[in-house]
Structures are given as structure tokens and as C-alpha cells.
Amino acid sequence: MDTEALDAFPTFRLRSDGAGAHDVLAGDGRRVGQVLPAGGGHFARVGADRGPRRESLQAAGGDAAMLHVAGHGLPDEPAAAYSGVPEARVAVSLVPLQRQEVVDTTARAFTFYALRQPHVAAILSGLEIVGAERDAVHSRTGCRRVARLLRLVQEPAQALLDESRGDTREWLALPLARLLTFCLQARVRLEATAEQPTADLLGRYTSRHGADADLDTLHRIWRDFQSVCSVPSELSAIDAAMASLPGGNYAQSSTSCRSTAARLAQVRAAADGIAATGADGARGVLVRELSALAAETGERLEATARVLDDTGRLGTVRIINDALARARLGALTAAGEQSVRVDRTELGPVRRTSGGMWTGPGLAEPFNSCEGAAAALILAHLALAAAERRRRRG
Structure with missing residues (x-):
């Protein structure tokens, strides 16, 4: 029987049952949900969960795909790297854009206690953190960092969905499924992008904004490290190295590129020194991020400096x-x-x-x-x- 791929989730397909309903099929042909007719429209059903009435079959099919992903994870297939920084940034931005829907639906479910519900509070905190990291995707290290931080949204959202029953489950199922789907998709694709980087994540910076974004990310990692590190000698070493960085205009000229790269080498050395002591937990994760991003950014600034040196012969x-x-x-x-x-x-x-x-x-x-x-x-x-x-x- 003929099937139709879902526009938003091409791995999933719709298959008519001949009586007005459509099965939603996974890539291996298993039925994972249904799209049923409803008053001239359609709605998704996956297990006990159902979506709202949609005008289009495709929209209802998308709801079914997200409800399935929330319960079973993404399809077992290789993740595709993003085509470049713009696509990655848009995908990451979709996650914090779900904040208002989370606020509205949890207020309906928990009334005045929504913000005191632990999972809701954790989701909103995670959304704020991820929202501040949109520009981290200008680097391979930043892509890995955002993939890690997305767990701060994904894990409490999954816990809240799993614990919800009755009307609460009915109200929260699709909003949380959408949030979980965006988190899961972004995580695996960011990790794939870090492993298979596109041209705008390699070599020289083609614009000053890329260098500025990477240095801003480095400063956020530093602030995170300051909040978790309680060893004065470690703090002073990192603080001194970070304080030596210029305040801006990191890639304005070949001289500024090389000067910033030299300071970044000091940041990397300080971070590597702490990592060598066996730093673990959040502290260890953050010093490794500092080291990796300092090295990556320094290499790209050196490459940028070489191109800027050539402008003397080629123009701008x-x-x-x-x-x-x-x-x-x-x-x-x-x-x-x-x-x-x-x-x-x-x-x-x-x-x-x-x-x-x-x-x-x-x-x-x-x-x-x-x-x-x-x-x-x-x-x-x-x-x-x-x-x-x-x-x-x-």
C-alpha cells in the first residue's frame, strides 16, 4: 500500500487504512501510532496519548512522530551533521522558544504551584541556560557543549512526562514531546557536526563575529567553572589566564589575532594543568571545555592572521x-x-x-x-x- 513521508520527520511515513484513518510507520515499517479523522480535521494517537485537532494530515502525523519519540527516542539511524552554523543556531533556538508553551501548560496542570514543581523549575532553568548558548555553535567544542547542556532540559522534561497521569498527562503530553524531540534532535546532530564539521567550523574565521562568539563562549565556560570550583589555586590560575585576554576586537587585525591566540595558549595551559590533577565531575568537564575551546579558537585565529597578512597584496x-x-x-x-x-x-x-x-x-x-x-x-x-x-x- 502507498505511503507518504512526513515532511517534518521523513523517517516516519503515513499509510492509509482505507477507512479514513492513517497508520504512522517507523522506518522499519512498524506501526508506532495513528492519525484519526476528527470533525473535518485529524488528530494523532500514540498509545494512550493524543494530540489536538489539526487541519492537515501532515501536522497530525508530526504530532504522532513527536509523541513516539518522547516515549521511545529517535529512530536508530546515523545523525546528519548540520549544514553550517546558521542551521545549527536555528535548531538550538527552537528549544528555548518552547518556554512559553511550557509555562502555559504547566500552569494549567499545576495552577499556582507550577513554578515550585521541581521538574518544571528545572526545565525552565535549563531553557534559560540553553538560550544563552545559541552562538556557541560557532565552534566544534561549542557544539559539544550545547549537546551536553541540552540534557538540563531533556532529563527533567522526560521525568515530568513519565510521572504525569490523567488530565495532567493529557495537557502536558504533546508540549513535552515537542520539547523532548527538539532536544534529542539537536543533541545528536550537534554531536555529529562536531565530528564532521562544516567549512565554517574549520580554518580561518570568515567574519569577526565568529571569533567574538567563540570568545564569548569561553567566558561563559569560565564563569561556570568559577561557580563550581572551590580550590583557590585552580581559580587563581584560570582567572589570571582569562584576565589576560583582550576585551574585544579579537580578530580585527593579524596582530590582534596573534595576540589573542597567545593569550589563549595560556588559558589552555592553565586548564590542562588542572585537568592533569584528576579533576572530575563538573569541574573536570569545564576545564576540558576551556582547554579544547582555547586550542580550537587559537588555531583559527592563527589561520585568520595568515589571511589578513595576505590582504597587503590582495586588498581586503x-x-x-x-x-x-x-x-x-x-x-x-x-x-x-x-x-x-x-x-x-x-x-x-x-x-x-x-x-x-x-x-x-x-x-x-x-x-x-x-x-x-x-x-x-x-x-x-x-x-x-x-x-x-x-x-x-x-
Whole structure:
């Protein structure tokens, strides 16, 4: 019998039973719920839980998928990495956006006692924490951090759902299922993104905002560490290293990039020193996050500095970015080479020299960065193409 994939949850499919109802099928073909007709609309039923009346079959099917996920977890399949920072940020933002619905439905369920209900209080606290971490997804370490912090929402939400009965369960089932689904999806995809990072999580920063976001995340980790650490010597070591960081403009120039990277090396050394003592629990988690993010951000600032050094020959960062956008760049090989193609013309490869610089076909002098060498090839090619067009017209 024909089936139809759910738009919001493509792993799940709808299958008509021929009598107005539709089964909701998991990826392996198991029936995990139903969508039933209701007064010209549809509603989801999964076990004893049901969703509200929806105008569209797809919307009711989505409710069924979320109710199933809340009870059984996500489908057993590899998680896809996010396509980039913007998609990851939107996905994380969906979690704190559920706050008002949580407040409204728990107020209905617990009236004046909602905010004193332990699970509700924990959910709202977790939502505030996650909401402050939207920009942490500018780094691989930040993606892992947000995935960890999402548990602060997921665990009390799951406990509240599991303990709810009767009318309380009826009111809370779908809002909590939606919240749990967003948490679970974001967690696994953030972890996948950290393991399979996209281009905007690797190499140089293409804008100052990325560096600012990563340093802001580092400061939040530091504040978290201050709140859990009771060892004065550890606090003083981290505090001194963090206090040495500049107050802003981390990637304004190659000089500021390198200066910030040098200070970040001190933060990493201080964090590694604490980790080496066997720090465990929250304290250990946070010093490892400090070390990892300081190292990652420092490496990216060094890469950014090399590109900024090349602006002396190529113009501005925008000129370099615009040139690179006109080409298809291959993956960097183990031999230190990268292909550079404009339309059907291969211009490269650019390659790393023994001195750590970058060169390519026809480049008289090497560049500081791979991006600079590639941009030089692209700009020269475009200039030749423009000259040829003028010659033909002329």
C-alpha cells in the first residue's frame, strides 16, 4: 500500500487504512501510532496519548512522530551533521522558544504551584541556560557543549512526562514531546557536526563575529567553572589566564589575532594543568571545555592572521572572500595540496611550501595562507578572462 513521508520527520511515513484513518510507520515499517479523522480535521494517537485537532494530515502525523519519540527516542539511524552554523543556531533556538508553551501548560496542570514543581523549575532553568548558548555553535567544542547542556532540559522534561497521569498527562503530553524531540534532535546532530564539521567550523574565521562568539563562549565556560570550583589555586590560575585576554576586537587585525591566540595558549595551559590533577565531575568537564575551546579558537585565529597578512597584496578580506566564492576548492590533501577550479578550468593546485607558505602555478611569490594563494590564482584568471572579452569586443 502507498505511503507518504512526513515532511517534518521523513523517517516516519503515513499509510492509509482505507477507512479514513492513517497508520504512522517507523522506518522499519512498524506501526508506532495513528492519525484519526476528527470533525473535518485529524488528530494523532500514540498509545494512550493524543494530540489536538489539526487541519492537515501532515501536522497530525508530526504530532504522532513527536509523541513516539518522547516515549521511545529517535529512530536508530546515523545523525546528519548540520549544514553550517546558521542551521545549527536555528535548531538550538527552537528549544528555548518552547518556554512559553511550557509555562502555559504547566500552569494549567499545576495552577499556582507550577513554578515550585521541581521538574518544571528545572526545565525552565535549563531553557534559560540553553538560550544563552545559541552562538556557541560557532565552534566544534561549542557544539559539544550545547549537546551536553541540552540534557538540563531533556532529563527533567522526560521525568515530568513519565510521572504525569490523567488530565495532567493529557495537557502536558504533546508540549513535552515537542520539547523532548527538539532536544534529542539537536543533541545528536550537534554531536555529529562536531565530528564532521562544516567549512565554517574549520580554518580561518570568515567574519569577526565568529571569533567574538567563540570568545564569548569561553567566558561563559569560565564563569561556570568559577561557580563550581572551590580550590583557590585552580581559580587563581584560570582567572589570571582569562584576565589576560583582550576585551574585544579579537580578530580585527593579524596582530590582534596573534595576540589573542597567545593569550589563549595560556588559558589552555592553565586548564590542562588542572585537568592533569584528576579533576572530575563538573569541574573536570569545564576545564576540558576551556582547554579544547582555547586550542580550537587559537588555531583559527592563527589561520585568520595568515589571511589578513595576505590582504597587503590582495586588498581586503572581502576581495579574498569574493574571489574564493567564484571557485570550487577541493579538500586539502595529505600532501598539502588543494585544487582550485573556476567553471571548467583548473587553476591549481595550490600547495604548501617547505617554509610553511603557499604557492601555485604562475605565482612568483608565495602567500601566507592557502586562501591567499587560491584567491591570487582566481583573481588573475578573472582578470585575463575580462581582458579577453574586451579584446574580442574591441
